[in-house]
Amino acid sequence: MIDGFVALYIFMLAAFTGHEIIARVPVILHTPLMSGSNFVHGIVLVGAMIALGHASTPFETGLGFVAVLLGAGNVAGGYVVTERMLEMFKPSAGKPGDKA
Amino acid sequence: MSWLPTLVDACYFLAALLFILGLKRMSSPRTARGGIVWAGVGMLLAVLATFALPDMHNRGLILAAVLIGVAAAWWSGRRVAMTAMPQMVALYNGMGGGAAAGIGAAELVAHVQRAATMVPDTSPLRPESWAIDALHQVPAVAPLSPVALLLGVLGALIGAVSFSGSLVAFAKLQGWMDRRFVFPGQRIVNLLVLLLALLHGAMLATGHLELPVIAAFFVLSLLFGLLMTLPIGGADMPVVISLYNAFTGLAVAFEGYVLGNEAMIIAGMVVGAAGTLLTQLMAKAMNRSLGNVLFGSFGAAAGGAAQEIAGAQKPIEAADAAVMMAYAERVAIVPGYGMAVAQAQHKVWEFAKLLIERGVKVKFAIHPVAGRMPGHMNVLLAEAGVPYDLIEDMDDINPEFPNTDVVLVIGANDVVNPMAKTDPSSPIYGMPILDVAAAKHVIVVKRGKGTGFAGIENALFYADNTRMLYGDGQAAAGQLVSELKSLDV
Numbered sequence: 048m049i050d051g052f053v054a055l056y057i058f059m060l061a062a063f064t065g066h067e068i069i070a071r072v073p074v075i076l077h078t079p080l081m082s083g084s085n086f087v088h089g090i091v092l093v094g095a096m097i098a099l100g101h102a103s104t105p106f107e108t109g110l111g112f113v114a115v116l117l118g119a120g121n122v123a124g125g126y127v128v129t130e131r132m133l134e135m136f137k138p139s140a141g142k143p144g145d146k147a
Numbered sequence: 148m149s150w151l152p153t154l155v156d157a158c159y160f161l162a163a164l165l166f167i168l169g170l171k172r173m174s175s176p177r178t179a180r181g182g183i184v185w186a187g188v189g190m191l192l193a194v195l196a197t198f199a200l201p202d203m204h205n206r207g208l209i210l211a212a213v214l215i216g217v218a219a220a221w222w223s224g225r226r227v228a229m230t231a232m233p234q235m236v237a238l239y240n241g242m243g244g245g246a247a248a249g250i251g252a253a254e255l256v257a258h259v260q261r262a263a264t265m266v267p268d269t270s271p272l273r274p275e276s277w278a279i280d281a282l283h284q285v286p287a288v289a290p291l292s293p294v295a296l297l298l299g300v301l302g303a304l305i306g307a308v309s310f311s312g313s314l315v316a317f318a319k320l321q322g323w324m325d326r327r328f329v330f331p332g333q334r335i336v337n338l339l340v341l342l343l344a345l346l347h348g349a350m351l352a353t354g355h356l357e358l359p360v361i362a363a364f365f366v367l368s369l370l371f372g373l374l375m376t377l378p379i380g381g382a383d384m385p386v387v388i389s390l391y392n393a394f395t396g397l398a399v400a401f402e403g404y405v406l407g408n409e410a411m412i413i414a415g416m417v418v419g420a421a422g423t424l425l426t427q428l429m430a431k432a433m434n435r436s437l438g439n440v441l442f443g444s445f446g447a448a449a450g451g452a453a454q455e456i457a458g459a460q461k462p463i464e465a466a467d468a469a470v471m472m473a474y475a476e477r478v479a480i481v482p483g484y485g486m487a488v489a490q491a492q493h494k495v496w497e498f499a500k501l502l503i504e505r506g507v508k509v510k511f512a513i514h515p516v517a518g519r520m521p522g523h524m525n526v527l528l529a530e531a532g533v534p535y536d537l538i539e540d541m542d543d544i545n546p547e548f549p550n551t552d553v554v555l556v557i558g559a560n561d562v563v564n565p566m567a568k569t570d571p572s573s574p575i576y577g578m579p580i581l582d583v584a585a586a587k588h589v590i591v592v593k594r595g596k597g598t599g600f601a602g603i604e605n606a607l608f609y610a611d612n613t614r615m616l617y618g619d620g621q622a623a624a625g626q627l628v629s630e631l632k633s634l635d636v
């Protein structure tokens with residue numbers, strides 16, 4: 048378990064990391080990157096799994112089940128869509144010999 | 148089995164590292180394609196590690212839910228057309244927000260039930276939190292620390308708003324919902340709903356954990372997401388989706404704190420920060436502040452003072468348009484959402500190739516917010532096989548328009564509307580535009596005489612050097628192609 052200030056440090060450093068990653072991105076990559084970050088927050092699936100794994104009443108189990116379902120959708124959908132978008136960023140003009 | 152928790156933690160650590168490296172790679176065109184694979188490996192590790200967590204119940208249910216969710220989303224994501232990508236991103240993002248809200252709900256309900264039955268919390272994830280009971284009216288079994296409770300409530304609120312908001316965005320882009328929904332006093336109603344949601348959240352966070360309060364809290368949060376998104380016009384959707392993406396990230400980070408899961412905190416926070424910056428960049432590209440997008444909905448600000456446009460729209464036949472471009476020296480093609488809807492990108496590229504064979508210099512001019520997402524047009528043109536170096540950004544091509552013989556505007560409207568420069572009463576006043584009116588001739592391919600997505604008249608269509616080619620983008624491009632081919636016979 049993380050105690051207060053350590054968590055605060057993690058929050059802060061992660062926020063700066065996110066800011067740095069996106070700071071100098073060409074416009075053409077905005078959409079794929081939005082989709083990619085959409086996939087990354089699919090990590091919520093892990094939390095949903097934990098919530099369902101610790102559910103003890105039917106109501107909690109139901110909530111957890113829905114959360115896992117939604118989280119899994121976020122992960123799979125986010126991955127597929129991002130991958131399909133990036134598929135199109137083959138090296139300039141799609142020249143076969145051109146190495147990316 | 149003492150090595151198991153360490154192994155799980157190591158997996159989470161690796162996952163967080165892979166997410167950051169993957170996103171980093173995705174931010175450069177050269178490495179972007181590998182980036183998603185890195186992040187994907189990280190996700191796989193994290194999910195497998197979670198299965199291995201000790202003391203997990205309902206493993207069968209978990210597996211079933213994961214498989215169903217993955218299968219459904221994989222299938223829908225595979226078969227949807229590239230043009231529908233923006234709404235799919237909105238949909239999957241909404242699911243993530245819903246999952247975060249669901250975690251929050253499960254934690255809050257569990258808290259209530261544990262308090263009611265006085266059973267000590269046996270969760271291995273937060274053993275030391277048993278001791279913390281400050282602020283709670285419930286006795287010593289409170290499983291959530293005050294900070295965790297506060298962040299859990301906040302995460303649930305943000306997640307729920309992102310969930311319902313994203314679904315509205317999805318429905319709008321999918322065309323299931325009327326473009327905008329405005330009623331008098333809307334802002335006040337929205338504000339009231341938000342305040343009520345916050346009030347219920349504050350009650351929960353200060354220990355008034357009762358089921359009716361939890362239920363009301365979630366209903367109000369969902370309602371707010373709905374109300375907040377309804378009045379926003381389609382032109383602003385990319386900004387809104389990006390904002391909800393950042394919201395979901397934050398919600399995930401907060402729920403990660405509640406569950407004591409570092410991978411969730413890091414991944415969520417990185418996305419939260421990156422998404423916020425991305426949202427600002429997009430809003431800036433439209434010369435609008437975020438507040439303006441969210442609260443000053445298009446049209447509402449337009450009032451009655453809009454300039455009247457003199458003149459009439461002058462039509463042109465496809466044959467004449469084709470000849471005009473065939474004998475031009477420089478042609479610029481400006482694609483917009485209309486091209487995406489009509490799936491016309493392949494036909495347009497076929498037409499452009501024919502022009503290039505005839506020795507015409509063809510460029511594609513892309514406005515930063517053309518389509519429903521920044522980069523939307525680039526993705527579509529790339530799909531059709533248009534080489535990277537024929538595509539020009541707004542800043543690069545704007546000075547070239549006066550030397551351009553013909554500009555073919557296909558499915559774009561607001562991004563080429565000169566009123567953004569001339570009419571201070573126009574809701575898009577100040578938005579940088581593609582200066583196509585400076586070209587010698589402009590041909591606009593358009594379905595009908597209606598206004599664009601923002602619901603604004605476009606002075607370009609009435610300009611002296613503009614001709615209108617009415618028709619669906621796909622059909623019009625097809626006609627142009629066949630007319631061009633018939634020139635050589």
